[in-house]
Amino acid sequence: MKNKGHLLKTFSLLLTIFALVLGTVAVTNSLNSNTSPVTAKSKTKAKCKTKAKAGIKKQFVNPRHTSQSAKRVFLNASENKNGNTSNLAKKIFGNRSYQQINLTDYNIPQIGQGDGDFNKVWNQLKNADVLVIGTPVYWSNMSGYLKTFIDHLKINDDLKGDDLYVIVQGSDANQTLAINSTYGTLKRVSVRFGLNFVGIAQTDRQATQLHNKMIGQK
Ligand SMILES: Cc1cc2nc3c(=O)[nH]c(=O)nc-3n(C[C@H](O)[C@H](O)[C@H](O)COP(=O)(O)O)c2cc1C
Numbered sequence: 001m002k003n004k005g006h007l008l009k010t011f012s013l014l015l016t017i018f019a020l021v022l023g024t025v026a027v028t029n030s031l032n033s034n035t036s037p038v039t040a041k042s043k044t045k046a047k048c049k050t051k052a053k054a055g056i057k058k059q060f061v062n063p064r065h066t067s068q069s070a071k072r073v074f075l076n077a078s079e080n081k082n083g084n085t086s087n088l089a090k091k092i093f094g095n096r097s098y099q100q101i102n103l104t105d106y107n108i109p110q111i112g113q114g115d116g117d118f119n120k121v122w123n124q125l126k127n128a129d130v131l132v133i134g135t136p137v138y139w140s141n142m143s144g145y146l147k148t149f150i151d152h153l154k155i156n157d158d159l160k161g162d163d164l165y166v167i168v169q170g171s172d173a174n175q176t177l178a179i180n181s182t183y184g185t186l187k188r189v190s191v192r193f194g195l196n197f198v199g200i201a202q203t204d205r206q207a208t209q210l211h212n213k214m215i216g217q218k
Helices: 001-034 037-054 084-093 120-124 144-151 176-195 204-214
Strands: 072-076 099-102 130-136 163-169 196-201
Touching: 001 037, 072 084, 072 120, 084 163, 084 204, 099 120, 120 163, 130 144, 163 176, 163 204, 176 196, 196 204
Parallel strands: 072 099, 072 130, 130 163, 163 196
Antiparallel strands: none
16 A cells, blocks of 8 residues: 555656656747747748849840940959959950959948048049949848948939949859849939949859940940
């Protein structure tokens, strides 16, 4: 009888420990899990958004300035003056002359920390007819050099009617994220400044296509 009572006690103690362990595992799983109904729903939403963004229609126009005498400026937003970004620019310009401005030669602080050399760069850009902006891909986006420069822009008519070509140069084969974000920002800039957005190149083939546009070929 005494033994039976002892056995019962041990059994119920084991049952309690088992229940506690089960409860702990369940709580841990629910904390680590990404599949709560809310998270799963927002994940599906995010997926749809990405799909929609990837489908942005980029309709470009023909350039306005195709003559030899047009003033062409290349704004290089790479840390490298002679890197992949500027190599792609060389392809777009071909044998047409151009001035290269390397943002790495200038000190442009974050917005709110003064203008630094911003006006020195702007004064060289504002007389251009053809503007090529080149950025390497940093973390699936344009470089900080370019974004900081853009943050300093003050809307005016200095660039009205100029042709804008854009280079987005990354090492991955798929640059959908970087292209879409850079396109979105520079599309807004071109609308606000009255620029004629001709196209974006991320490959040699696209650079050759843009070169042909620049020299007035179809
Ligand atoms: C800080 C940093 C972040 C980068 N992030 C990416 C990236 O997200 N995707 C990508 O394809 N390449 C990335 N890269 C690689 C550069 O985009 C690539 O090497 C580019 O061609 C460099 O151009 P450059 O020679 O003009 O500097 C990154 C490079 C650096 C330095």
